Amino acid sequence: MRLFNTLAAAGLLLALTACGPNNNDDSLPESGTSASAGVDAFPVSVPHKFGTTEIKAEPKRIVTVGLVEQDALLALGVVPTATTEWFGEKPGAIWPWAEAALGSAPKPQVLTFTDGIQFEKVAALRPDLILAVYSGLTSEDYAKLSKMAPTVAQPKGQVDYGVGWQELTRTVGVSVGRKAQAEKLVTDTEARFAEVKREHPEFAGKTGLMATTYEGYWVYGTQDPRGRLLTDLGFTLPAGLDEVTGKEFGANLSKERTDLLDTDLLVWIVDKYDADKAKVQADPLYAKLKVKTEARDLYVENLEQVGAATSFISVLSLPYLLDKLVPQMAAAVDGNPSTAVQRA
Numbered sequence: 001m002r003l004f005n006t007l008a009a010a011g012l013l014l015a016l017t018a019c020g021p022n023n024n025d026d027s028l029p030e031s032g033t034s035a036s037a038g039v040d041a042f043p044v045s046v047p048h049k050f051g052t053t054e055i056k057a058e059p060k061r062i063v064t065v066g067l068v069e070q071d072a073l074l075a076l077g078v079v080p081t082a083t084t085e086w087f088g089e090k091p092g093a094i095w096p097w098a099e100a101a102l103g104s105a106p107k108p109q110v111l112t113f114t115d116g117i118q119f120e121k122v123a124a125l126r127p128d129l130i131l132a133v134y135s136g137l138t139s140e141d142y143a144k145l146s147k148m149a150p151t152v153a154q155p156k157g158q159v160d161y162g163v164g165w166q167e168l169t170r171t172v173g174v175s176v177g178r179k180a181q182a183e184k185l186v187t188d189t190e191a192r193f194a195e196v197k198r199e200h201p202e203f204a205g206k207t208g209l210m211a212t213t214y215e216g217y218w219v220y221g222t223q224d225p226r227g228r229l230l231t232d233l234g235f236t237l238p239a240g241l242d243e244v245t246g247k248e249f250g251a252n253l254s255k256e257r258t259d260l261l262d263t264d265l266l267v268w269i270v271d272k273y274d275a276d277k278a279k280v281q282a283d284p285l286y287a288k289l290k291v292k293t294e295a296r297d298l299y300v301e302n303l304e305q306v307g308a309a310t311s312f313i314s315v316l317s318l319p320y321l322l323d324k325l326v327p328q329m330a331a332a333v334d335g336n337p338s339t340a341v342q343r344a
Contacts, residue, residue, distance in 0.1 A: 221245030
């Protein structure tokens, strides 16, 4: 299961995108947080999969071993000491949608995830808080990390890598003493979703699905942030999807279940836009589905910003994503196959 979790984060979550080498030096950053203002009183207690973590004082040296927590931290005005890179080889593991929130602060040191958590490097950073909310942390991982610093693991009762952006933002907010600010971030982003739904009533009741081309066809389920993005916009995920994904964030489709792809909207997250699109559409099983013949599918490349934001699903990536991806969705579901989906 540990091997699956490592592959899930480094590969399955993003169609086997390869993580690049860590080209950062091993020097310790001087500061991990911006100046605090209006910080909640400590200690605070944060429940998670492996119990409850007490954080006794405002953390100053935060290391993220989860894969997207840096966005929530930056949105709250906190710069982590180190981040764990999921994909993209961005300096500091900071994508363009988060650069304004980082401002002129030094970029975090980057840890890699190619072979799992870099425990020795985490320890060398002397963290006073470790965040692993969007992760597949095992009990053994948690035991090691919690000896180094208070560690907040993934939520109880949810699949690994399945936490929604709302809960992740709130959990990070409580952990760093910024509960009210986190709640405002969630409320403001949910208001943007409500605005988009008003602008696109045609999404309501339509079926939607996100997929990638890992070992055939891999679909993201009801417990995955990408699947929730569609339902947050008014789409309904196809009946029978949970039977395929089970207790994971997604799963491969057998040839007998290719029918699940035949939705009103199908978003493909691919490695190479032109090559993978051509390969999918040439598949005889796929080519006969209405989702293809009626041009209800669209494709995003995972290392381009829209594709990356589609997988990141954070309070910082979502405003950008809603601006860029929603117009493509609208073109795909308009009922007119001749309407071209304009790649953002």
